[in-house]
Amino acid sequence: MSKFAVIKTGGKQYLVEPGMKLKIEKLPPGKDETIDFNEVLLVGEGESLEIGNPLVRNAKVAAECIQEGKGKKVIVARYHSKTRYYKRRGHRQPFTEVLIKEIVAK
Numbered sequence: 001m002s003k004f005a006v007i008k009t010g011g012k013q014y015l016v017e018p019g020m021k022l023k024i025e026k027l028p029p030g031k032d033e034t035i036d037f038n039e040v041l042l043v044g045e046g047e048s049l050e051i052g053n054p055l056v057r058n059a060k061v062a063a064e065c066i067q068e069g070k071g072k073k074v075i076v077a078r079y080h081s082k083t084r085y086y087k088r089r090g091h092r093q094p095f096t097e098v099l100i101k102e103i104v105a106k
């Protein structure tokens with residue numbers, strides 16, 4: 001079994017492994033740049049497991065930014081019956097797709 005970790009970014013938690021592609025909330029770095037996630041909540045390899053309190057010390061996950069974009073459109077509609085009130089609005093959430101390179105835990 002390979003190494004895995006739980007990271008926290010964008011207010012969400014993700015279970016990641018090396019070589020995994022992941023769409024997360026938009027981050028400032030541009031395309032083809034490296035990103036280090038320092039908020040590592042858990043690191044495991046095989047039977048060993050290291051749980052942070054709340055974070056694992058000296059642990060980080062290195063990733064490479066593959067692409068940036070917008071997700072599928074979500075339609076938000078408001079409707080009041082008998083008053084001729086109808087509003088419709090769309091939203092596309094920006095995202096950053098990253099490739100997990102390595103998990104470092106000391």
